[in-house]
Amino acid sequence: MDQKNNEEKVVKEAKATTITYFKEKQDLDVVITGHEFGPKDLQSIYISGHVKDDRDKTFNITIQYSGDKYTIGSISKSKSLKLKY
Secondary structure, rough: HHHHHHHHHHHHHHHHHHHHHHHHHHHOEEEEEEEEOOHHHOOEEEEEEOOEEEEEEEEEEEEEOOOOOOOEEEEOOOOOOOOOO
């Protein structure tokens, strides 16, 4: 798999992981608005977005990946977005 296809796969899986996390763990529907790869040696991607129908409730989430495994790293959020921990 070439690098571009691999990056597209990572982005797709990271977005899906983010959406699933917010839906299953936080009972929220979210809209993904962007992504950015972290340093190559960390194998992480930063996903940004907001709660559907409320652009004031924003978040940035770090997804760490290794092979086919994608896990939530850290989450930063706007003050107005309350999460269940």
